[in-house]
Amino acid sequence: xxxLPELNPVIHGKLRLAxxxxxxxxxxxxxxxxxxxxxxxxxxxxxxxxxxxxxxxVAVEKKFVQRKPQTLYRMTEAGRQAFIEYVQSLKQMxxxxxx
Amino acid sequence: xxANAEExxxxxxxxxxxxxxxxxxxxxxxxxxxxxxxxxxYYVAIxxxxxxxxxxxxxxxxxxxxLLTAILCMGRRCSHPPTTTGxxxxxxxxxxxxxxFIVLFSLGYSGKMGLHIFVAVxxxxxxxxxxxxxxxxxxxxxxxxxLVWWATTIYACFGKGNYLMTVFLAxxxxxxxxxxxxxxxxxxxxxxxxxxxx
Numbered sequence: 001x002x003x004l005p006e007l008n009p010v011i012h013g014k015l016r017l018a019x020x021x022x023x024x025x026x027x028x029x030x031x032x033x034x035x036x037x038x039x040x041x042x043x044x045x046x047x048x049x050x051x052x053x054x055x056x057x058v059a060v061e062k063k064f065v066q067r068k069p070q071t072l073y074r075m076t077e078a079g080r081q082a083f084i085e086y087v088q089s090l091k092q093m094x095x096x097x098x099x
Numbered sequence: 100x101x102a103n104a105e106e107x108x109x110x111x112x113x114x115x116x117x118x119x120x121x122x123x124x125x126x127x128x129x130x131x132x133x134x135x136x137x138x139x140x141y142y143v144a145i146x147x148x149x150x151x152x153x154x155x156x157x158x159x160x161x162x163x164x165x166l167l168t169a170i171l172c173m174g175r176r177c178s179h180p181p182t183t184t185g186x187x188x189x190x191x192x193x194x195x196x197x198x199x200f201i202v203l204f205s206l207g208y209s210g211k212m213g214l215h216i217f218v219a220v221x222x223x224x225x226x227x228x229x230x231x232x233x234x235x236x237x238x239x240x241x242x243x244x245x246l247v248w249w250a251t252t253i254y255a256c257f258g259k260g261n262y263l264m265t266v267f268l269a270x271x272x273x274x275x276x277x278x279x280x281x282x283x284x285x286x287x288x289x290x291x292x293x294x295x296x297x
Contacts, residue, residue, distance in 0.1 A: 014115065021116045025123030029180035037122055087116060094109050 005089040008082055010055045015040055015048045020075065020083050023058060028074040049073060057082055123182070130188075131282030133168055138275025140164035145268065158204060165196065188232055195228040218255035218267045222248045229274070244274040 011017055018038050023029060035045050052058040057079030061072045075083070140160050148156035172189075202220055206212040226248030233241035251270040255263060 012112070014112075017112060018115055018119050021119030022123045025120050026180040026182050027186075033180055037119070087113075090109055090113055090116075094106065094113065 005092055007089055007093070008086050010051065010057065011082060011086045013048065013051075015044065016052055017086075019045075019048060019052065019073075020057065020079060023073060023075040024080065024083055028061070028072045031071040031073065034073065052079070055079075055082075123180075131279045131284075131286055132171070133192075134275050134279025134282060136168060136279075137164055138271050138279060141271045141275065142268070145264070154207070157207070161200060165200075184235060187235055191228055191231055191235075195224050199224050214260055214263055215255050218263055219252050222251040222255060222267070222270065225274070226252060240278075244278055247274050 011020060015038060019034060022034060022037055031045070031049075034040075034049075035042065038045065040048075049058060049060070053060055056076060058073050059076050061074075063070050063072070140163070144157045144160035147153055147160065199221060203212070203217065206216060206220075226245045229241055229248060230245035233239070233245060247270050251266055254266050258266070
């Protein structure tokens with residue numbers, strides 16, 4: 001019997017997985033947009049984004065637009081690769097259970 | 100955790116990925132209003148030019164429509180993240196719009212503009228950009244619009260002038276106004292269906 005792959009624990013968290021899934025489809029996204037799409041609180045969202053940043057999966061850019069602070073997040077190449085590997089492992093683990 | 104519960108959790112993760120990716124993609128599809136805006140702008144320009152024979156009707160209406168589109172797009176960009184597809188489509192439409200403006204303005208200013216040339220250029224360009232956009236989005240309905248524009252171009256080259264404006268107005272209504280309204284309804288439906296998942 002072939003050995004099943006391990007799922008990346010950094011990505012496996014529900015909110016972190018949702019964030020990476022959102023970021024994979026866009027070039028960059030504002031903190032407020034990510035908050036509205038996930039329905040998360042500022043504190044939880046900030047903490048999960050920090051974990052992804054520390055893992056090197058997202059890059060953060062802080063700037064001022066019309067004197068208002070703006071925090072932009074984008075997925076890094078390492079994050080994209082890890083996300084692809086996670087999805088492949090997930091599909092492999094589910095095997096015949098998905099159509 | 101039992102094997103069944105674990106499988107359910109993994110399936111839940113997979114469906115979360117799918118729904119969030121769809122949510123991110125949805126931001127590239129909210130452009131139905133631009134079709135309606137430009138369709139109405141064509142009607143306004145035709146009506147203005149027809150009623151007063153004003154040579155300023157087209158340049159003024161098109162400039163106003165372009166400015167309005169730019170302002171509304173900038174507002175949207177503040178609340179929606181940029182996507183590669185969105186940027187590609189934006190570049191496509193902007194390029195086509197600038198080309199149309201340059202060609203039609205130059206033809207009009209040099210006095211070489213005729214109804215047949217005018218309709219052939221506009222419809223040919225709109226056919227081209229709709230076809231390219233439909234290929235990017237893999238959307239057959241938009242390709243059908245491109246076919247309508249190309250058919251109007253052919254009619255502009257070979258057909259009689261008496262019916263040409265009517266044919267152009269019908270194509271504009273079908274491929275700009277009706278198509279735009281359909282797109283807006285689809286976008287509104289998609290927004291209602293979208294919720295928070297995490």
